[in-house]
Amino acid sequence: MATNITWHANLSYDERKDLRKQHGCTVWLTGLSASGKSTVACALEQLLLQKGLSAYRLDGDNIRFGLNKDLGFSEADRNENIRRISEVSKLFADSCTISITSFISPYKADRNRARQLHKEAGLKFIEVFVDVPLEVAEQRDPKGLYKKAREGVIKEFTGISAPYEAPENAELHLRTDLKSVEECASIIYEYLRTEKVI
Known part of the structure; x- marks a missing residue:
């Protein structure tokens, strides 16, 4: 860990x-x-x-082309993946941007650390559980990953051979098998309005 560093403050949040x-x-x-x-x-x-608001999306696959291209899918690498994204999303939020992250982020402890990081910085963290039954996810399977996981080609695949720890107290719980994409986005938008983020 670096020791010869100093935080350079400028504008406050x-x-x-x-x-x-x-x-x-x-x-x-x-x-x-x-x-x-x-x-x-x-x-x-x-x-x-x-709506004229500043927003930026951090996507699980996209991030692995750059910032996290050195990480695999072991539990340790997944933890580090989420740690880095937690820090990056906090920076975006601190810049007064609405940071939107879409990551499997299967472990409660990692998501809780992300929440705590934001809380310590005085920034709002809104967890959204995007939920479907496993059989629906497998039917969709746009990348063919579930099929490969079932065949044993992909090891440690979340929901099949690796755990997914569902949120227990997410701010929002969306069932994408029951609501359209537009309805889900609108629910989050209205929540942001209710919470006076926008």
């Missing part, structure tokens, strides 16, 4: 908020592969941008 006329927060979408996290995140980002 409140000063940025007043200048940008917007609060920052993190909307953390978690759920099984093929639950609809990325699709809902894309729709929410578009909706917020169309």
Whole structure:
């Protein structure tokens, strides 16, 4: 761990908020592969941008092309993946941007650490459980990952050979097999309004 470092402060969060006329927060979408996290995140980002708000989506696959391309899918690597995203999403939220993350993030402890990190910084963290029954996720299987996991080609696949610890107290619980993508994005948008984030 680096020791010869100093935090260089500039504008406070409140000063940025007043200048940008917007609060920052993190909307953390978690759920099984093929639950609809990325699709809902894309729709929410578009909706917020169309409303003139600053928003940015951090997607599980996209991040692994750059920032986290050195990480695999072992439990330790998944933990580090989520640790890094927690820090990045906190930076976006601190800049008064609505950070939208869509990561399986299967472990409660990792999601709780992300929440605590935001809490310590005085930033809002909104956990959204994007939920579908496993059989629905397997039927969707757009990348063929469940099939490969069932065949043993992919080891440690969440929901099949690796655990998914569902949120118990998420701010929002969305069933994407029962609601459309647009309805799910609208529910999150209205929640942000209710919480006076926007």
